[in-house]
Amino acid sequence: MDEQHGFIHERIEIKLLILYVLRQLPSEIDPEALSELVLIDGGISYFDYKDCLAELIRTAQVEETEDGCRVTAKGAQNCEVLEGSLPYSVRAKARRVMGPVIEEMRRRALILANHEPGPEGGVLVYLSMNDGVGSVFDLKLLAADEAQAKRMERNFKRGAEDYYQRFIAALSE
Secondary structure (H helix, E strand, O other), X not given: OOHHHOXXXXXXXXXXXXXXXXXXXXXXXXXXHHHHHHOOOOOOOHHHHHHHXXXXXXXXXXXXXXXXXXXXXHHHHHHHHHHHHOOHHHHHHHHHHHHHHHHHHHHHHHEEEEEEEOEOEOEEEEEEEEOOOOEEEEEEEEEOOHHHHHHHHHHHHHHHHHHHHHHHHHHHO
């Protein structure tokens, strides 16, 4: 078969690939980011992907939340039974493409940042970093307003490891 045209052509195969990818991921994923993981086979168009994802949501095999899409128990069960029918080369390519995404999802799960209104004004910002075994860094700060709190959260999530190292170095001098 010509690789340019892909191995997957039927809607059932596209749906199965979507379920397969979602089943491998440790957390929800944005539908657009999911498309990048599913459109690895030259036989799938973006419009077919969107139609198949919508059908999987309609049939309760995929759930769409504010954080993105995730496979439901029904979808996972269907995928488990049928995933062997996906060509091995497609599954291997999907796993290879998903690797960095899975690592980033795991990293994000270990770094937490949120905020709430302070009891006497301002906004309390909670920053935390976990190593998978337990918490290695917990910090509570007071921000002037919600905009500053959100900036602090965003910056911490982007570079938590660096902030941790700099904090430890400064305290260890």
